Amino acid sequence: MIKDKKIGFIGAGNMGKAMIRGLLDSKSLSPDSIYASDLREDVLISLKDEYGINICPQDNKSLVMESDIIFLSVKPQIIDHILFEIKEPVDEQKLIITIAAGVTTKHIEGYLDGCIRVVRAMPNTPALVLEAATAISGGFYSTKEDLDISRHIFSSLGKVVTVDEEQLDAVTGLSGSGPAYVFVIIEALSDAGVKMGLSRDVATTLAAQTVLGSAKLLLETGMHPGRLKDMVTSPGGTAIEGIHTLEEGGIRTNLINAVSAATARSILLGKKLNHK
Helix, strand or coil: CCCCCCEEEECCCHHHHHHHHHHHHCCCCCHHHEEEECCCHHHHHHHHHHHCCEECCCCHHHHHHHCCEEEECCCHHHHHHHHHHHCCCCCCCCEEEECCCCCCHHHHHHHCCCCCEEEEEECCHHHHHCCEEEEEEECCCCCHHHHHHHHHHHHCCEEEEECCHHHHHHHHHHHHCHHHHHHHHHHHHHHHHHHCCCCHHHHHHHHHHHHHHHHHHHHHHCCCHHHHHHHHCCCCCHHHHHHHHHHHCCHHHHHHHHHHHHHHHHHHHHHHHHCC
8 A cells, every 4th residue: 555655754753763663564665665854863873773764864855855655743842843844845746644742634734835635643652562542534635545544554553543633632632641541550550569568570560461461352352341341350259349449439530530631631732733
C-alpha cells in the first residue's frame, strides 16, 4: 500500500522515532524512502546511524518536496510556524498526517492553500514498544485511501481505530492519557506487594505482567471485561474480597472521572490552539 511512497517526518522525537521503527520493522518501507527533519541535529544523526534513513537537518521545505506523505510530529505550540514554513511546497498530491495534540484538521487546512488532504491521529506512548492505541480521523478533503494508508502506517505501531474528529478529545482523555493512569495502578499494586513482604523488583514485575497479560487476554479472546473478571472471582474467594475493597474506594467512579476531566482539558487546550 505504501511501498512506492516516500514519507517525511517533521519532528523526530520519541513518537517520530517510534513510527520510523515501526515502519521499518514491519517491512512497509525501506530506509531510503524515509526522511526526517528536526531542530536537534544530533537526534537526526543518531536516527541515520541506527536506521539508515535520509535526514534534512532544519530543512522542512526539502523534506516536503521529497515526500508523498508528511507527518507533523511536533508540539502543538509550534504547529503554525511549521505550517507557514511548508505552505509553499505542500500541494494537493501530498497527504498530511498530524499527531499534534488538539490541532484540528480544519486549522491545518485553513493555513495551507488548496484542497489539502489531512488526517489527524492520536497515538499514545506505548508506540515506543510498538503497542500503541491510535485513533485516526479524516479531514474535509481526505479520502478513503488516505485513511487506509494512515491505518496501515499506525498498525505497525499497535491497534488502530477510526473515529469522528469530534471524538478525538475523548480519545485523548482515554487512551492518550490512559498510560499514566495504568502506571499509577501498577505502582500502587507494586506498593501493595512490598507492604505484603515482596521485594520491589518482584512486586513490580508481577504487577506489570499482570496488567499486560490481562489486556492481552481481553484483546485476544474478545470477551467482555466483566466476564473475564467473573472467571477470576470465585465465590467467597480472595479476588471478590479485593474487588469489594476497590469498589468501596470508588475505583470505577474515579477512573471515569479521570477520563472525563482529561477530555475536558483536551477540549479547552484545543480551543486555545485553534483560535489563535
